[in-house]
Structures are given as structure tokens and as C-alpha cells.
Amino acid sequence: MLGGTFDPPHLTHLAVAKAAIEQLGLDEVIFIPTAQNPLKKTHSKVSAKRRFQMVKLMIADEPNMSISDVELSRPGPSYAVDTLQELQFARPAEYWFILGSDAAITLPEWKHPEKLGKLARLAVVLRPPQDEGLTLRYIPELLHPYVDFIKFHPSMISSTIVRDNIERGRDESHHVDPAVWQFIQTHELYARTQK
DSSP states (O other), rough: EEEEEOOOOOHHHHHHHHHHHHHTTTSOOEEEEEEOOOOOOOOOOOOOOHHHHHHHHHTOOOTTTTOOOTTTSOOOOOOHHHHHHHHHOOOOOOOEEEHHHHHHHHHGGSSSSSGGHHHOOEEEEEOTTTOOHHHHHHOOOOGGGGEEEEEEOOOOOOOOHHHHHHHHTTTOOSOOOOHHHHHHHHHTTTTTOOO
């Protein structure tokens, strides 16, 4: 599973999913848009429904990718441990929870991080300046046996950068899927005066 706000989803999200499939031999990556990230103080200007639609558009032609609304249909903050418990109940499988090293170093702040290893392996995408050793220092030691690292060419693209550039009137079509860019343009998302 690859969770995130996806505000908006961009090509690096897609590249991470492909790298995880290739390097870990996964059958599928399930994108799970977050309703409310408990560690983020600000909320998205774009509704969860539209973020879900954009991810769906981005993966429409990807045979090994799907999307779930499991976190959007649950009220309150979105916690990984709750989502994994729901997935294991509804669709028992061997899961990997894909997350960036920047998120992995915040694991001690998560809800019941010690339970994550019982529910899934952690697939950590290294983001400079973090490396394997530095990242493992922040991850609770009892989770270390469940950690796999995904090698990934560093990308400076983030949803924040894409949003900020769109708000400034810049063309971000090269950082998002064409169907997603069309959706953003049609609904005037992230513009200073958005619909």
C-alpha cells in the first residue's frame, strides 16, 4: 500500500510505485489517499473526493496498480495501523507499507508503531539526505527486521512544489499525468481562486 495526501498526485508517486513493484516483486500497489494526515497541521484545499479522482486517473493505464477509499470512508485522522488492520481483515495478504524515509523517521510519533511489523513489511524509499543507517536510527528497533529499502533516484518534485507553482500560474504539466493535469485545469484546482 502506498498512502499519502496526493495533493496532487504526481509522476514521482507513480515512479515510486513502479520501483516498489520491480524491486520487491509485488503483485500490486494499492494507492490509499489519506482523509486527514494526523501529523500535518494544515488541511488540503482540495476535497478528498477530488484527490481520489486524480489518483484514479493517474493509474488508469497501470495494470499492477489500484486504489482504495478505505481511509476516506473512515471518519477522523487516518492512521496506518488502522488501515492495515482493515486491509488484512478484508483482503488478507502479505503487505508492504511504502513510505519515504522522511516519513519513516517520524514513526515513533505514529499510532502504535510497534504493531506495524505484525501487519506489513515497511518498504522505505530513501530520500536524501537520509541513508539506510540514518533512517534506521529513527525507526523503532523492534521494526528493523521488517524494513526493506527501495533504491530510488532522488526527485526534487513534491506535491507542495507542484501546488505552489500552479498557484503562481506556472505550467506543471510535465510533473503530473496528462489526465490529472486536464482535471486540475478543468476544475481550476490550486489556483489562487479555485472552484
